[in-house]
Amino acid sequence: MAKVLLVDDEKDFREILAERMMGRGLDADTAESGFKALEMIESKSYDAIILDLAMPEMDGMETLKRLLAKQPHLQVIVLTGQATVQKGVEAVKLGAADFLEKPAEIESLMAKIEEAQARKLALFEQDLDKKISDITRKKGW
């Protein structure tokens, strides 16, 4: 079961989307702000973070930077409602895994989450391989 965190200041949006995701078998949590998301990733390992860009206090771009500073392998899918792909591209340059424009179809979002989960697994395996090869090299095996 993929673990997803939805970060959006619109209460109805995050609650309804979380409900739809849970109906599709995901373990979906919600956070109303970037600050809350930063707290939540400390206590749970998420396969994907769905992040709205336009939020009060700490916007999505800043949240993205801080999330990746804490966990560089985090798979962040950015939701942009700004009628342009420019912000999404900017987010990807900053390290976001992908972006979607609001209003996004649930099927598109589910596909992106699946890709994110696969990428996270691949990164985990890469790290594991590296650790194993480091150990074997050190031991001279």
Next chain:
Amino acid sequence: MIEDKEKFRIRYPADTEIRFFGTITASVTHELNNVMSIISQTGGLLEDLLSGNRLGRPISPESLERIAGKIRAQTTRGTDIVNRLNRFAHGADEPTGMFDLGKALNNLGQLAQRLATLRGVILKFTPEEMTLELEGCQFRILQTVFLVLLAILSEAQKGETITLSLEKNADCARVGIRLDTGRHCEIPDLSREKIIAGNIGAGIAPQNDTNGIIIVIRLPMKTPPTVGQ
């Protein structure tokens, strides 16, 4: 504050009237997009429930009631946004004429609410309802107020309050934009705003103290026809 004030000012330059219109519509349509996204997801949730129902999962009347309530609430929110934007857009219909500054300012304040919210700032309008008829170019008067509001917003920090007020003097209307901070604030550079105000015969008077900043825009009750036309 995450977004520094210089960046904020550059994002909303005072160069042209088109930029003023663009800033307002961009902000408002973004909010409208949020409303549409919620309606879209709520409709999707209803489809999900119906799909489940075809497979034998019952749908409770409470679920349907909750979904209908959310759609109704968001539709009302969206309609309010569209009406505010429509009133604002019609302010540019005539180059000059009589209009209710109280209503126009209240509308502008609501349109600017999202920009304030994104900075964590509370925007109030006082008195909430006031009628003050004056003659002039509504669009340019609102542009002046909005640019001053953005200038003061750029100085505001999270949790602070900006109050937009209106009062009538003998020969003029006075629009006050006050930032309450409880700290000393520098007065923002208002040179561009003063030029724009001058075009409609208005004056801008800023003051600061240990509690914040107040900027008063003095508007003539009738803009001279030779000014700014």
